[in-house]
Amino acid sequence: xxxxxxxCLMDTSAIDxxxxxxxxxxxxxxxxxxSNSIKNNNKHKNLxxxxxxxxxxxxxxxxDCIVGISGGVDSAWALKKxxxxxxxxxxxxxxxxxxxxxxxxxxxxxLKKLNVNLVxxxxxxxxxxxxxxSFFKSNVVDIELIYDNALMKINYSLAKKFKVKYILAGTxxxxxxxxxxxxxxxxxxxxxxxxSIQKKYGNKKIKSLPTIGTFDYIYYSKxxxxxWINFLDYFDYNKNLAMDELSLFSNFTKYKLKHxxxxxxxxYQCHILPKKFKIDKRKVHLSNLVITNQMTREEGxxxxxxxxxxxxxxxxxxxxxxxxxxxxxEEYFNKYLNEHPVNHDKYSSEKKIWEILEFLYNKIxxxxx
Ligand SMILES: [Zn+2]
Numbered sequence: 001x002x003x004x005x006x007x008c009l010m011d012t013s014a015i016d017x018x019x020x021x022x023x024x025x026x027x028x029x030x031x032x033x034x035s036n037s038i039k040n041n042n043k044h045k046n047l048x049x050x051x052x053x054x055x056x057x058x059x060x061x062x063x064d065c066i067v068g069i070s071g072g073v074d075s076a077w078a079l080k081k082x083x084x085x086x087x088x089x090x091x092x093x094x095x096x097x098x099x100x101x102x103x104x105x106x107x108x109x110x111l112k113k114l115n116v117n118l119v120x121x122x123x124x125x126x127x128x129x130x131x132x133x134s135f136f137k138s139n140v141v142d143i144e145l146i147y148d149n150a151l152m153k154i155n156y157s158l159a160k161k162f163k164v165k166y167i168l169a170g171t172x173x174x175x176x177x178x179x180x181x182x183x184x185x186x187x188x189x190x191x192x193x194x195x196s197i198q199k200k201y202g203n204k205k206i207k208s209l210p211t212i213g214t215f216d217y218i219y220y221s222k223x224x225x226x227x228w229i230n231f232l233d234y235f236d237y238n239k240n241l242a243m244d245e246l247s248l249f250s251n252f253t254k255y256k257l258k259h260x261x262x263x264x265x266x267x268y269q270c271h272i273l274p275k276k277f278k279i280d281k282r283k284v285h286l287s288n289l290v291i292t293n294q295m296t297r298e299e300g301x302x303x304x305x306x307x308x309x310x311x312x313x314x315x316x317x318x319x320x321x322x323x324x325x326x327x328x329x330e331e332y333f334n335k336y337l338n339e340h341p342v343n344h345d346k347y348s349s350e351k352k353i354w355e356i357l358e359f360l361y362n363k364i365x366x367x368x369x
Contacts, residue, residue, distance in 0.1 A: 008287035009300045013278055014181030027284075028291050031178040035292065038174040038233050047234040051085045054166050063090040063117075065166040066159050067231075068151065069110075070094075071103025071261035075170030076110050076252065077242040078231045082168055083114045089168070091118045092158055094151045096262075097125045097325075103261035106252050113250040121154050124208045129326065131194070131209060134201035136326075139342040141277050142186035143268060146209070149188055153210035155228075156220040165226055172232030175292045176285075184279050186344045187351040189217045196348035214350045214357065238294075256310070267318045270308035276337045282308060 004011040006023035018026045058064025067082055067089040069075045082089050093107060111118055128146070135143045155167045186193065191213030198206055220226045246252035260266060273279040286303060289295040309315040323333060345351060 005287075007297070008178075008290050009283045009297065009304060010178075010181075010287055011283065013280070013283070015183040016181055027178055027181070028287060031288070031291055034177055035174050043234050043236070047085070050229075050234060051087065054087055057165055058088065061163055063088050063162050063164055065089045065168050066092055066155055066162075066164055067168045068092045068094070068155050068170070069107055069118075070170070071099055071107050072170070073239055073243045073246060073252075074172075074232065074237075076106060076246055077237070078168055078170035079110065079116070080114065080246065080249065081235065082231065083116060087168075089116055090158065090162060090164070091116050092155055093118060093120045094147070094154055095120055095122045096128055096147050096150070096264075097123060098262045098264035100261060100263055102253050102255065106246075106250075109250045110246065110252065119158065121210075123150070127204050127207060127209055130202050130204040131198050131206065132326065134198045136328075136336055137201040138197045138347065139336075139339050140186070140197065140344045140347070141184065141273075141279070141341055142344065143272070144265065145186050145188060145190065145344075146194060147265075149191065149194060149212055150210045152188065152228075153212035153216070156212065156216070156226060157210070159226045160220065160224055165224075167226060167228050168231040169228060170232060171230045172235075172237050173230050174233050175237055175294070176288050178284050178288050178291070180281075180284060184273075184277075184281065184284075187349070187354060189214050189354065190344070190350050191216070193344055193347055193349045193351075200347065214354045218357075263318055263321055267322045271315065271319070272337070274308060276339075277341055280304065280308065 002012055003017075003019065005017075005019065005025035005028060008025065008028040010017055010025050010027045014027065016026075020026075020029070054064050065082065065087050067075070067079045069079055069091050070093070079089065079091060091111060107118075131146055132143065135146065159165070159167055189212055191211040194209075194211055195206060198204075221228070243252065243254050247254055269281050273281060282304060286295065286300040290297050290300050307315075309318075322328075323330060328336075
């Protein structure tokens with residue numbers, strides 16, 4: 001039976017939603033707990049302490065941190081703050097072939113102004129496209145797993161190469177930390193899943209696509225002690241103000257739609273997820289805003305009544321671009337949209353082993369405390 005949370009916008013399209021007696025869901029309840037604990041910390045003091053730690057560790061190194069940049073406002077602002085704090089970052093950008101011109105330009109304008117070094121990892125497009133095609137054939141939900149997984153691997157391996165211990169990400173849990181429902185994406189350190197789907201459906205062997213698995217993650221984080229930092233948690237982050245600041249600073253082009261840095265991500269979130277998987281990620285994004293009082297629940301509900309794309313023209317333009325770039329016919333793509341989704345764990349996966357290790361790890365460390 002359909003039910004929506006009485007405090008946020010999450011509903012029963014999330015498989016693991018639970019409601020308390022007041023009709024509030026577990027997603028916003030958990031989020032409020034995390035968000036309050038971050039807010040109650042003294043951010044300014046913590047930031048200075050953190051910056052000192054990063055500087056101190058990296059004082060004899062070429063760089064003291066890695067900052068990944070996507071072309072979106074969050075990571076761009078994080079980079080600006082890192083440089084303003086006196087850090088010496090190596091900037092990393094992963095180009096999977098779907099970046100918008102606007103986001104590429106935004107990156108170049110910002111980097112020029114900040115005078116920092118950039119490493120761009122450009123993917124072998126034919127190989128990447130073949131893996132993407134395999135994900136379409138497999139009917140799994142998380143097509144972005146390919147990108148997210150590769151991005152983490154690139155960041156970790158560069159950190160290792162330059163002996164850097166800190167990867168600063170343009171993510172924050174204070175205002176955007178509501179977790180995704182279990183059926184809306186997949187476990188991201190699942191190298192095995194990617195390789196298994198590619199083995200079954202692909203025409204090419206994975207040769208150059210970076211992938212990271214559970215044991216690689218343990219190696220980087222526990223043995224090499226490389227830390228992935230939600231850097232925006234150290235600030236009172238407000239996306240609109242950040243965009244204004246960047247636009248003044250480096251003539252950053254403003255945009256309205258989330259994920260306007262990648263045409264695929266936009267098409268995936270605004271069309272493929274809602275149409276094929278009945279998933280509307282705006283519910284999480286807008287709930288974040290509602291819970292942090294940046295928007296009323298009514299405003300959020302009204303936005304959800306509209307299609308995710310602002311206009312039909314935007315949708316048509318992205319769809320044509322997507323079909324052409326993927327060599328998909330309209331007919332093939334429509335057939336895909338109508339096929340039943342398949343669970344990621346129908347293919348080999350590392351999720352179980354991750355869960356076991358996580359359980360053991362928590363057990364050991366809870367005992368110690
Ligand atoms: Zn809720």
